[in-house]
Amino acid sequence: MDPLKGFQLNNVQSHKNRNMGKRLLLIVLVVFAGCKGTSQEEKKETAKETTFKVSKTDAEWRAELTDMEYYVLRKAATENAFSSELLDNKEKGTYVCAGCGTPVFKSDHKFKSGTGWPSFDREIEGNVAFDVDYKIGVARTEEHCAVCGGHLGHVFNDGPSNTTGKRHCINGAALDFIPDGN
Numbered sequence: 469m470d471p472l473k474g475f476q477l478n479n480v481q482s483h484k485n486r487n488m489g490k491r492l493l494l495i496v497l498v499v500f501a502g503c504k505g506t507s508q509e510e511k512k513e514t515a516k517e518t519t520f521k522v523s524k525t526d527a528e529w530r531a532e533l534t535d536m537e538y539y540v541l542r543k544a545a546t547e548n549a550f551s552s553e554l555l556d557n558k559e560k561g562t563y564v565c566a567g568c569g570t571p572v573f574k575s576d577h578k579f580k581s582g583t584g585w586p587s588f589d590r591e592i593e594g595n596v597a598f599d600v601d602y603k604i605g606v607a608r609t610e611e612h613c614a615v616c617g618g619h620l621g622h623v624f625n626d627g628p629s630n631t632t633g634k635r636h637c638i639n640g641a642a643l644d645f646i647p648d649g650n
């Protein structure tokens with residue numbers, strides 16, 4: 469056998485292998501680009517959530533909130549009716565967001581709705597933001613802390629007709645109470 473021929477053959481063979489390698493690399497790149505596309509979309513989602521002045525990662529919220537606060541504020545869960553200690557609180561003071569301490573409701577605007585959730589006829593303007601949610605199939609006005617985005621509850625139009633007519637149905641777990649003079 470001509471030693472040179474053997475060399476050329478090997479050379480052709482390794483050239484083929486290299487081409488195959490390139491093709492594999494291309495496939496890997498395409499798959500990788502696909503993954504990258506997804507993670508960029510996820511990033512956009514996160515960016516949407518982090519437009520709030522106070523913004524923390526999910527892990528940070530998880531670490532600093534109680535279970536109930538976390539599920540209500542960060543996962544928009546609803547606490548069980550009649551479960552909040554703040555439900556029958558009649559003290560004068562301010563209700564602040566349990567996530568970031570922003571004042572969101574005043575005791576002066578609290579009323580007994582009989583629903584089992586702390587209820588207010590108005591929010592502290594500017595500190596609460598609103599959204600529409602279709603979680604139960606019908607449009608409801610969701611409300612959340614304007615500073616950290618923490619979910620507070622929903623607003624309904626069956627509040628006291630002698631004041632605003634609005635019922636802000638709020639999870640007590642989303643609130644901390646600061647009595648006047650403190």
Ligand SMILES: [Zn+2]
Pocket residue numbers: 565566567568569570613614615616617618
């Ligand atoms: Zn907040």
